[in-house]
Amino acid sequence: MNHPNDILGDDAVLSLRGVSKKIGGKKIVDQLSFDVHEGEVVGLLGPNGAGKTTTIRMIAGLIQMSEGDVFVRGSSIRHEWKKAIRHIGAIIENPEFYPYMTGYDNLKQYQRMNEWISNDRIDEVVRLVGLEQAMKKKVKAYSLGMRQRLGIAQALLHQPSVLILDEPTNGLDPAGIREMRDYLKTIAREEGISILVSSHLLLEMEQLCSRVVVIQDGKLVTVRSIGENHAPSNEEKNFVRVMFRVGRLEEAKNVLDSQERAEIVQVAEEQSELLVALRYKDIPDIVAALGAARIPIYQVTEIKQSLEDEFLKWTGGNRIA
Amino acid sequence: MRNFMALVHNEWLKMSKKRSFFIPYAIIAVVAVGLAWALKHWGGEMLGTASDYTIMMAGTTGFGQFTAMLAVIFTAGLVASEHGMGTIKFLLIRGQSRAKILASKYVAALLFALSLIVWLNVVCFAAGAVWFSTDLPSGALRDILITAGSSLVFSIVYMTLGFMMGVLTRSTGAAMGIGMAAIVLSGITIPKNFYKFILFPNANLSVYNHGGQPPLPGMTLPFSIAVLAVYIVLFLGASFVTFKRRDIA
């Protein structure tokens, strides 16, 4: 059921290729590859310490990669950093500004660094994040939510192709989190920008992203499309997991073991149930095989595993904050 | 180049928008005016002209040394505080090379030191003009420029040391402390031959004015300038190499 990790996707705005970071002999990020496509909102999901921030730092060129490379609109971060970084807007960990300057003066700092940013553009991004009233206030008087929004304004100022946010809802209250989600959706729509957003919270990712890249201990665990679970699974080639409640469990197991097209995933003796992984198109044949062996079938149910169950499984459950 | 000046402008604003920015200028003004007043009232006929007062005050042996400390204190945080506040993460992902960013910070620091020395001289001369004669004896202007120039060099040398420490340690306190300690130590001369290759005895170029005695035998103005140049190149070299390679955590 894994989404194909299309290594060759050429409409990718951002591509990681075998990116690793070794510090003191330990691989904090290990051979990570994934893509973010045009207009896509992708989540980088992993428990605390999985290597999300380290990965994002490497994408932005703040730290050097030990192996691999990152491409932004085809330009290599390693070899053409200036060309590549032009397309990236990012907030890494907390948005930090010069607290003794106003919001406007802070944005002016970044305007001076790229001559193509006009005053109109400043006004535009300020409006987009809804900070018009706060521009003349010093940043030290801002709430965390306001600093997050100023951070997004900063990241959008130079009209990048991809916006990278590292745990943007950390420390926000539920209302702030909801607000942030709405802003991101607005931005994705109005700016037509791709977004890579990291989080250790699955629920947040499900509400925001169309795809999640799951990492743990610096390694890619899986790439999944959100909503895939709810999509009709009756595509012939797709694997499904089907629970059979049968009489004569042992015999049923023998029948299924002899079938090459089905694999027993789990056996629940008390309920007399078998969880079987097989292709959708093979379900009738398997039922027929059980029937031919005169095994009573009481129930045939497709089990849709939620992404959360899987996430818990991948990350060992207890480690999620 | 226009782009580089914009970066220097940014750095200047980061210094000047701080509420504490006026403090070094205020200290200099208060001391320059207060001392001129005190000398007039209790110093008898010690000083005749405003230029005498300016040369005495702005020299490296006078208030020029204190001005160097102010320059160190107020530029120590240029790099370190970006790390400390975390603002370095935005600063370094804006498409401007790290070398350019660091160079703009150093240029802003140079401008700051220059502004302090100019201010020191202007305030001293103005205060002197109020209570002493405004006559300019022949050679006085030249002496003022030489004293101011050597005070500026003195400030720049120690400021560059502090700048390097700020880059290497990422700590404003360490940069300040080491820069100030070096200024204090610069007054001590160890009468050994190797010591003339050390930074300290060379930092005050005003000793060579009017055929003055060098701190150690065998030292000359070109020699000291060469030694200072080597140290500044080393300090800046270490700063740039470190800053360019560093992982920004």
Ligand SMILES: Nc1ncnc2c1ncn2[C@@H]1O[C@H](COP(=O)(O)OP(=O)(O)O)[C@@H](O)[C@H]1O
């Ligand atoms: N500079 C470093 N030196 C040593 N270990 C580090 C360094 N930076 C991060 N780590 C370790 O790498 C792992 C991943 O960190 P990080 O990328 O911050 O994870 P995440 O953002 O997913 O929580 C953690 O175990 C962390 O302790």
Ligand SMILES: [Mg+2]
């Ligand atoms: Mg993190």
